Amino acid sequence: MKHLLGLAAVLFVVLVTACHKNKDKDDFDTAAQAAKDEELIKLYIDTAKLTGMVRDSTGLYYKILEHGTGTDTMILSSKMKVSYTGKLLNGNVFQKADSTTLGGAMLMNLIKGWQYGLRKTTAGGRLLMIIPSGLAYGRGSRDSIPANSVLVFDMKLIDVYRN
Numbered sequence: 677m678k679h680l681l682g683l684a685a686v687l688f689v690v691l692v693t694a695c696h697k698n699k700d701k702d703d704f705d706t707a708a709q710a711a712k713d714e715e716l717i718k719l720y721i722d723t724a725k726l727t728g729m730v731r732d733s734t735g736l737y738y739k740i741l742e743h744g745t746g747t748d749t750m751i752l753s754s755k756m757k758v759s760y761t762g763k764l765l766n767g768n769v770f771q772k773a774d775s776t777t778l779g780g781a782m783l784m785n786l787i788k789g790w791q792y793g794l795r796k797t798t799a800g801g802r803l804l805m806i807i808p809s810g811l812a813y814g815r816g817s818r819d820s821i822p823a824n825s826v827l828v829f830d831m832k833l834i835d836v837y838r839n
Contacts, residue, residue, distance in 0.1 A: 713808035737806040746799025748836040752784035760831040770820045802832045
C-alpha cells in the first residue's frame with residue numbers, strides 16, 4: 677500500500693510539473709508582442725524615412741512601389757512567381773530570391789503577411805511589406821530568422837497562376 681501511495685505521489689508531482697510547464701508555454705502574451713512589434717515597426721519607418729506606408733487592419737504595413745499591369749489578383753489557392761529580398765529590421769538579409777516559383781506553393785501555405793500583402797497588387801506589381809511577427813513565424817524561428825522577428829520584404833509579383 678505504501679508503494680502505491682508513493683507512486684501516486686510521484687505521478688501527481690509529474691502531472692503538476694507538466695501542467696506548470698505547459699502553462700508557462702501558454703503564458704506568452706501575444707498582445708504585448710504585437711504592441712512591441714508595432715513600436716519597432718514605427719521606429720523602423722521613421723529611421724528609414726519611409727513615406728506612404730499604409731497599415732491595414734491585420735497590422736501589416738505596406739506600400740505599393742509599382743502597380744501591377746496584370747489582371748489576375750491573388751486568391752488563397754493561387755501560385756505565384758516572385759522576386760524578393762527579405763530582411764530583418766536590423767538590415768540582415770535572410771533571403772534573396774530571383775524569379776522563384778516557391779516550389780509551386782499556394783499562397784494559403786505561406787506566412788499570413790504574404791497572404792494579406794500579395795493580394796494588394798496584381799502580376800507585375802512591386803510592394804514593400806513590413807510584417808509583424810504574429811503574421812510571420814511568431815514564436816518559432818526559421819533558419820536565420822529568430823523567434824518574434826518583424827520581417828521586411830521588397831517583393832515583385834512577377835506572375836499569378838490560378839488553379
